[in-house]
Amino acid sequence: MQDVFNFNAGPSALPKSVLEKAQAELTNFNGTGMSVMELSHRSKDFEAVHEEAIALLKELLAIPDSYKVLFLQGGASLQFAMVPLQFLKPGKIGNYLLTGSWSEKALKEGKLLGETAVGASTKETQYRSIPALDAITYNENDAYVHLTSNNTIFGTQWKEFPTVTHAPLIADMSSDILSRKIEIEKFGMIYAGAQKNLGPAGVTIVIIREDLLEEEVDHVPTLLRYRTHSETNSLYHTPPTFSIYMLNQVLQWVKDQGGIDAIERKNEEKAKLIYDAIDESDGFYRGHAEKESRSLMNITFNLPSEEENKRFLAKAKELGFVGLNGHRSVGGCRASTYNAVPLEACVALSDYMKNYRR
Numbered sequence: 001m002q003d004v005f006n007f008n009a010g011p012s013a014l015p016k017s018v019l020e021k022a023q024a025e026l027t028n029f030n031g032t033g034m035s036v037m038e039l040s041h042r043s044k045d046f047e048a049v050h051e052e053a054i055a056l057l058k059e060l061l062a063i064p065d066s067y068k069v070l071f072l073q074g075g076a077s078l079q080f081a082m083v084p085l086q087f088l089k090p091g092k093i094g095n096y097l098l099t100g101s102w103s104e105k106a107l108k109e110g111k112l113l114g115e116t117a118v119g120a121s122t123k124e125t126q127y128r129s130i131p132a133l134d135a136i137t138y139n140e141n142d143a144y145v146h147l148t149s150n151n152t153i154f155g156t157q158w159k160e161f162p163t164v165t166h167a168p169l170i171a172d173m174s175s176d177i178l179s180r181k182i183e184i185e186k187f188g189m190i191y192a193g194a195q196k197n198l199g200p201a202g203v204t205i206v207i208i209r210e211d212l213l214e215e216e217v218d219h220v221p222t223l224l225r226y227r228t229h230s231e232t233n234s235l236y237h238t239p240p241t242f243s244i245y246m247l248n249q250v251l252q253w254v255k256d257q258g259g260i261d262a263i264e265r266k267n268e269e270k271a272k273l274i275y276d277a278i279d280e281s282d283g284f285y286r287g288h289a290e291k292e293s294r295s296l297m298n299i300t301f302n303l304p305s306e307e308e309n310k311r312f313l314a315k316a317k318e319l320g321f322v323g324l325n326g327h328r329s330v331g332g333c334r335a336s337t338y339n340a341v342p343l344e345a346c347v348a349l350s351d352y353m354k355n356y357r358r
């Protein structure tokens with residue numbers, strides 16, 4: 001079994017050292033004689049894992065004490081519905097900034113539950129860019145303003161976030177959380193499925209400002225209220241214990257790498273290798289995203305023809321590159337360079353791109 005270069009878009013690469021540690025303690029966690037999966041979610045041993053994961057996330061992202069960290073299930077996709085269920089009351093508007101497929105899906109759920117507006121969209125230009133901050137339309141009665149910080153499918157990323165004061169800014173950060181420094185205070189709420197940058201699928205992180213937990217939610221099913229989870233420290237029902245354990249290991253790994261600043265620098269270096277291969281190719285590789293909107297996490301590009309895309313991808317597969325096919329809705333190629341993708345994988349891809357062109 002040879003090592004592969006894993007550029008999967010999600011679920012995606014996990015740090016090898018984390019997988020090895022999980023393997024080593026799989027049948028005997030912390031001297032319990034049991035797997036962490038076999039422990040009660042209310043046991044002391046699991047509680048320590050749960051608390052450590054919350055503390056590490058708070059430390060790494062510099063989350064102020066006025067925010068709660070929740071571990072939910074249902075993926076980012078359930079958040080598309082939980083947000084309007086909670087906050088989109090009659091007479092209010094869910095304001096969505098559209099930058100790709102995931103923001104469209106968030107809007108779709110909002111529309112099912114109340115009145116919505118599109119405050120900005122780059123759909124007409126195939127989602128190649130992020131809207132200019134001064135081109136966003138707000139409404140006096142916005143319940144919230146929703147954006148997708150990184151567009152996993154189109155390969156664009158907000159570099160700077162709007163300052164929104166009349167309503168909470170809510171962000172889906174599934175594909176770039178913990179990849180760069182962010183100013184948490186700009187947001188009322190942040191959510192992310194874990195399976196891109198944080199761990200395996202199964203746990204969804206919610207970072208929510210405490211005042212938003214005061215919202216009247218009598219009409220919302222118990223499990224779908226943020227308050228239910230905040231009042232019980234995410235132990236209202238059985239949380240995805242193994243995913244939380246893995247999340248904790250990944251967070252510890254990020255800390256060992258030097259924290260968010262070090263990770264961000266490394267991500268910049270990794271993405272640059274591949275963008276340079278695109279930019280120095282005399283147009284052989286064409287990036288989908290406009291330069292100033294380029295994602296550091298998902299790099300999307302095309303070769304001169306569909307034929308060439310196929311040949312490039314087939315040859316890449318032979319060489320051990322995994323997950324370079326573009327999303328079915330966009331086509332072409334996509335390299336996802338999440339936190340756990342090592343620099344060597346990006347060097348190898350950049351070299352392959354140069355060699356292939358030659």
Ligand SMILES: *Cc1c(COP(=O)(O)O)cnc(C)c1O
Binds near residue numbers: 193
């Ligand atoms: C992957 C992804 C999702 C979907 O997440 P699930 O956990 O599968 O529901 C939503 N938003 C973004 C930005 C994503 O990258």
